[in-house]
Amino acid sequence: MKGKMINMKNSLLLIVAAAVLLFTFGAPTSFATGISLNVSIDTSGLPTGPGSEIIFIFTDGSGLGDANNTATLTNFALGGGSLGSLDPSNSGGISGDMSSTVSLTDSSLLNLFGETFSAGTSVSFLLNLTTNVDAGSTPDRFSIEILDPSVNFLSPSDLLTGNLLAIDLDSASPSTSYQSSLVTVSSPGPVNTPEPATIFLLAAGLAAIALSTKRPTTLS
């Protein structure tokens, strides 16, 4: 009876795990539609040495911090440069660093990630961005600024914002603008990017599977 009971528990955990995974990956709403962009920024104009800083900014168009979009940056390459430290003024829904993954979620009006670096010839990365459209008339915006060690914008043509790249999440095909003299953008195509809540469900499902496989199964 005990073994059956254990088997029954394991079976129950498997059913729960399957259900969670199914809910996480199989349901259409489990993943938001997004875009994926390869971004490369020419940093050869920056002075060599440390002190330059790259800043990723994700603003919430609703102004309320509705956390309905996430920007995930991976595959960083510094073109011969090296990373420095995180900006102490980083704020909002951010996590990670440029050594691996940087994630920004519009959980507040201003979600700001900055990290210093020693400039090489370029900075490149893969940007995955969900494209949920905010209620109201102002879209969420993802933007990038680079400061030189003297705290001047790398972008010479938009001193008002300093934006090298700006993406307004106003539709499934967001309005994108960038400084073409410094920025190269290419699109590897649309991907399904898990939304933050879905990630938690995925983690729970995988944990349930792990538990079920680690527990010994006793048969009488």
Add this chain to the structure above:
Amino acid sequence: MTTMKNRSSVVAVAGVCALLLLGWPMRGYSQTQKPNGRVRFIPKTTSTSQASSGSSTSAPFCVDANITLSTCLFNYYGGPVISNIDAVVVYWGTSVSNVVDCGGGLDSHGNCIGISQFHSAVGNSTFIDMLGEYNTAGVDASAGSKLGLPGNQNIGRGTLHPGSPFIITPSASNSGPKINDANIQSELQSQIAAGHLPAVATDGIGNVNTIYVVYFPPGLIIDDGTGSLSCTAGGFCAYHSTYFNLSGLAVPYGVVPDFGPGSGCDTGCGSGTQWQNITSTVSHELAESITDAAVGLPSTSTLVFDYPLTWYDVNNGEIGDPCAPFSAAGMTFGGTDSLQFGATTFVVQQLFSQKAYKANPTAACVSPGTPTFTLTAPANSTPGSPFDVTVTANNGDGSTYLGTVQFTSSDGSARLPADYTFAATDAGAHTFSGAVTLNMIGTDNLSVADVFQASNAGSAAINVLGSAPLVTANPSDTTVIAGSTATFTAAATGTPAPTVQWQVSTNGGTTFTDIAGQTSTTLSLSSVVLGQNGQKFRAVFTNSLGTATTTAATLTVNSPPPTCATDVSGTVTVKRSGYSYNFITKRFVQTITLKNNSASPIAGPISLAIDGLTANATLFNSAGTTTCAVPLGSPYVSTTGPPAPGSSTSVVLQFTDPTRTGFNYSTRVLAGAQP
């Protein structure tokens, strides 16, 4: 008057011969009938007998010393009078009336210029008024109508026919050293038919007004048709007669031989000068022509006195005859008198007045009166106020004044009635209603007199009262918007009514100057400008007695209210970008794209107003806040250049939000300069 040498006699002899010779129609009478006698003057030398041509009607004059009422009775026989004499002066040839003392002098042909002047004067004078008692209108048997039938004419003043004198050249058949009455009638007919003489004019009821008074040259002997010769003993000084023309009208004419030296008429036709004798004689004929216009026409188959005679006394002839001056023992009646006309004095003959005769037989011969006027006017007036005046005219002889009066005043600015001609219906009195206005303060004299004839003027002294201007309404301070009209009003009393002149002060009232053309009690200043702000205005009232000035009123001119920008949000699409965040300035930056969705350009500038911005946020680059377009107080940014239809423009908003707690707002798109 007592030394008169002339008298007229009545001649009731046939003139039918002349008529038969001419073959003229004779209304209702056979050609065997004889016309009534002509009236003529007979030159007198020393004879005191009546120089009759043998008429059985010759009789003692009624104005004899032994007169009785019955001996002098003018009856109305139903014939016409001349209503308004139209005297056509005719010269028989180029040189006539060669009198040495001719009034007015002689023309280039030796003709007396004064002849026409005399006719002009006598026809428009009290000489004519005297004849009013011989009106035929309303005359019946009791008043002397022989036929018992009323007539229908009143005698009024007349005129000299324009163009007089008319010089005619007689035909050969009517010329010669001696002509007769038939020649005269023939020539008149021919000259009228040829248009050399004016056509016969009639009054409103068809009776003839025209009389052709023919003046003859020296040396010409005229036979009046009865064998009586001009200017000779037993002959005549002048006569009047009548003929029927082809239209059946009874046409009067007068025959006046030369009165010049040696003519016989120069001494035998009166005791005055040659000129005085000729005017006296002609006035006699004119009066008789007017009151017995058809005398020359046949009356009945027998020589009884009847139609078409008009006023006639079987014993004494026509109305001039009893009063013709003559010198005879016991005959001291009649004579001449003066008629002052303008600057000229004419001698005219007295005329018989039946009314006067009945009142006093010894005063039956009357002279034309000198009119006396009485002017009735208010004792007091005020300047500029019209009032009535009444003029009463008295000819002095009981006749009704029919002349023309003229007003004068000591007030040169007075408004006076126009010259007025009295009508018979005025009966010598006429009121001019509201026709006089005096303006001169004080005692003004007003006078009225005959325009032409010497007269005793009527006058009145009117005390014209006045008062200096007194302001009764001062202008009020006025505030207007620039570009509009400012109005000030003022009022004042005063007599005479004061004039007004508006003045302006541009130095706070220290000095004032007249505003040209602003002379009414209301001052209107159109399209005032801000530069007139603070000017002061006053009115100055003035009349002949003084001046009064109002207080000054201040003009305040305000700027016009702004014209607010127009909210065109309904036709403009507003697209917001996301917020950028300037890491250096710490500002949120947002680009707003404005697209004109209408078919028309939007008048710029275009302003984007940020309404309801969350309190923790500030629009850093605001150009200001809305002060005209409601709601007010909203920050806004502007852009130049109105977008064309379908095109876009953009503005950048920079917000600060130190709390970073989020903000929100709404927008308005405003077009125009006053957001």
